Amino acid sequence: MKRSPAGTGENFGFSDAPSATATAAGGGSEAVMTYLEAISDALRTEMRRDPDVLVMGEDIAGSFGGAFKVTKGFEEEFGARRVINTPMCEQGFVGAANGMALMGLRPVVEMQFADFISTGFDAIVQYAAPNHYRWGAPVPWVIRAPSDGGIRSGPFHSQNPEAWFVHTPGLKVVAPSTPADAKGLLISAIRDDNPVIYFEAKPLYRSIRGEVPSGEHTTPIGKASIVREGTELTVVTYGSIVHQSLAAADRLAGEVSVEIVDLRTLKPLDTGTVLASVRKTGRAVVVHAANRLAGVGAEIAALLAEEAFEYLDAPVARLGGLDTPVPFSPPLEDAYRPDQAKITEAIRRTARF
Amino acid sequence: MRLTRTLDDQMIALWKQGRGVGGTFNQRGHEAISVGTGAALAPDDVATPLHRDLGCYLIRGMTPRRIVANQLGRAAGVTGGRDANLHGCGDLTLGIVGFISHIPQSVSTALGVAMSFAYRNEPRVAMTYIGDGGTTAGLFHEVLNMAAVHRAPLVVVVENNQYAYSTPLHQQMAGQNIAPRSEALGVPAEVVDGNDVDAVHTAAAAAVERVRSGGGPRLLEARTMRMLGHAIHDGAEYVPSGLLEKWKKRDPVVLYERKLLDEGIVDQAYLDESARRCREITEDAVAFAESSEWPDPAAVEEGVFAP
Known part of the structure; x- marks a missing residue:
């Protein structure tokens, strides 16, 4: 999968400018x-x-x-x-x-x-x-x-x-x-x-x-996916922040070995995949774009506290939107949202704890 | 109508004796509406009756045993103890969709039921119920608007019983009738005497027929008076007694039985036998419910999701 360069410049889906025509690969599969x-x-x-x-x-x-x-x-x-x-x-x-x-x-x-x-x-x-x-x-x-x-x-x-x-x-x-x-x-x-x-x-x-x-491709509901394997710290995330997290993990390659769990389904939650990953790495950063307060990440952190406490080498870090409405102006929205830099910082802080 | 009245009276008695569970709602004053409209539907049609539409549930084949067991929170109740009184008493095999306390939701659900009939080109009709109070919510207007746009095979029955809990009609809306609002949204409407079961049935049958033949949605406003409180806990002291006295003379069950006698359709012996039979059915339902099992608390988490 290719990601556009981080930052600005994408049209973010608002115009219907045609993208490159999808091409069938491997005999249409x-x-x-x-x-x-x-x-x-x-x-x-x-x-x-x-x-x-x-x-x-x-x-x-x-x-x-x-x-x-x-x-x-x-x-x-x-x-x-x-x-x-x-x-x-x-x-x-x-x-x-x-x-x-x-x-x-x-x-x-x-x-x-x-x-x-x-x-x-x-x-x-x-x-x-x-x-x-x-x-x-x-x-x-x-x-x-x-x-x-x-x-x-x-x-x-x-x-x-x-x-x-x-x-x-x-x-x-x-x-x-x-x-x-x-x-x-x-x-x-x-x-x-x-x-x-x-x-x-x-x-x-x-x-x-x-x-x-092609055709009738299904992804099971209730199954998370390990989108990047690592051994020292788990990032639990979903949605667009998966890509910010991948970029942060790439940036930290050689410094921290980061595993990334893409939840994919938020309910019913795949607690097994989350717990197995964190029990392996011993450290967790939970991050989503939605406001942090009482968000899905709070449930993940509670799950880890209840069922992986003895495996944790650091407090679970949580990143999310601020407890404000989503502001419009670029400097305000950037301050509101988690991004690659904030995730990188949280991974470093948790890895060094 | 007699069974509806008898079962309702029996519920009131149970609750006054402390044998009830939670609350229960009263039917008195609404019998001609729920029976007259319910009887206008064909077996394949679908209704979304509310808490004062006991007659519609009975006509569509829901047994008094299941209904009373539900009122008493038993496993044999329609919802198996998951929902109270008539709330949630849906059974698609009987063409009954359960309602929730957020009243106008039934109207929008029925719109979708009606749209599914049109989608599949089936000659079926959805009938939904709402009170005067429910019509003041925005969703009621959204549904009438959308039903008119889609010419959905939907009959909306408005039970204008003049009170939304304790709030009289004049504090709910300007004007006395809902029908003009319906007309303004493109849904032809008729106002009918809600205490005259023949009048209700004739109007409902005509509406159902027009809707079934592709004429688009119709609204039927049945005017009546809620003769008891909102629910069993409510003494309805806020209703002027003169108003109740006036309507008491027009009790729908008494009116209809008198009419049947006057027109020589039945004799007093028939009515007496009918009343006795209704008491028997009701007592059987209560005995069944009171002796039936409570739901298993170990199963409290089952069924949140469809398998």
């Missing part, structure tokens, strides 16, 4: 795609396979194809019946997805931005999440939530609200960091009989490319 193309590919694959899969959301139909163009060309291929433009009412259309899912359809709902998911909160956390526990009826929908910042979009187009949903019994939460997992986790989410919130990292949309298996 794999293709190089952007993260965004992998999401589209997953949707298209599942809609071709299963007539019960449909997409709905704001501005997703027609030649427009969504704010980020994920569903560009979908109405042409699948028709207006399966590519549904909704009015601007998240609570109404997530509620409608609840009813569709109860009847056995598999709606994939696009939140235009993850920030707007709060508008549909009751339909997600009060209706869909506890439904199977309450009366045994599955609610198999997926909400795609374009999240994350670093792209100078201010308080309402930059949020990482995953902790709200991890805290809600009955929801599954995934957050892929690579094109292959973006496709694999979306297909798995569509096939899962539970409501799944799929956080897609906007900064990765067009800034990373990678090999993506």
Whole structure:
């Protein structure tokens, strides 16, 4: 997988300037795609396979194809019946997805931005999440939530609200960091009989490319991935910060041997992979873009304190966004977010403890 | 209607005797609405009834045994002790979708049910229920708007019982009726006497027929009066007694039985036998529920996720 140079200059997915055409490799078994193309590919694959899969959301139909163009060309291929433009009412259309899912359809709902998911909160956390526990009826929908910042979009187009949903019994939460997992986790989410919130990292949309298996490629929900092996310290992370962490680990090569766990699924959490890695390395840095306070990283740190205490040679370090709204202006947002330099510093501090 | 009334009275008695678990909601005043609308649906249709729609659950085949067991938190209840009273009493094999306390959620869920029927080109109808209080929430308006845009096969039944808990209608909205709001959003609406089961049924059947034949969503506003408190704990002292006295003369169960007698459709012996049978069914359900097992606490974590 190639990463764009860190820093500025990427278009971060906001324009629909075509990226290089994906090329099939190895007899059509794999293709190089952007993260965004992998999401589209997953949707298209599942809609071709299963007539019960449909997409709905704001501005997703027609030649427009969504704010980020994920569903560009979908109405042409699948028709207006399966590519549904909704009015601007998240609570109404997530509620409608609840009813569709109860009847056995598999709606994939696009939140235009993850920030707007709060508008549909009751339909997600009060209706869909506890439904199977309450009366045994599955609610198999997926909400795609374009999240994350670093792209100078201010308080309402930059949020990482995953902790709200991890805290809600009955929801599954995934957050892929690579094109292959973006496709694999979306297909798995569509096939899962539970409501799944799929956080897609906007900064990765067009800034990373990678090999993506063709056809029905799935990534199991609930399985973390070791994206870099090491022996002296574990970084536990997910989403766009995986790439910042990889860059930091590369920079520290020869100084600290860093292992990186990409959680991929935030609920149900793959505690086994996290614990095995930290028990091996004895040191842990937990980092995510969402605010640190009561975030997913707090749960990881608590897990390590409870179940790996005797293996730890240093306190668990936690990095995350500040306990503020996401600020707009570059110097402010840079101060808000964890980045490669902050991760490097945290790794050094923890390694030297 | 008689069974709905008898079962409801029995629940009130149980709770007053301290045999209830948690709270329970009352049906009195709503019987003609839940029965008249529920009876207008076909077996393949789907309803999303609320806590004052006991008649709809019964008509669609949910047994009093399962319902009372649910009220008493037993394993044999519809939710196996996971949810209280009629909340969550969904059973898709009966075409019943369970509701949550965030009332307008049922309306949006029913919209999705209706859209799934249209998606699969099935001639089925979704019927949803909401009170006057629920219609003041934004979601109600979102759903009517979206249902009209998609011409969804949806019938929305508004039970205008004049109180949202303790808040009278004039403190909830300007105007007395919800129907004009529905019309403004593109959903044709009709107002009906909610204490006259024949009138409710005729209007509901017509709405269902129009919706089923592709005419787009319809709203039926049934006006009634909630004759008891919001739930068993609530004495409803805030309701002027004159108002209750006035509506008491129009008790929907009494009105209908008198009509059946007046028109010579049944005789008093039939009604007496019917009442006796309803008491028998109700007593059986209570005995079943009270003697049935509590849910197993060891299973408290099961079922959060679908397998």
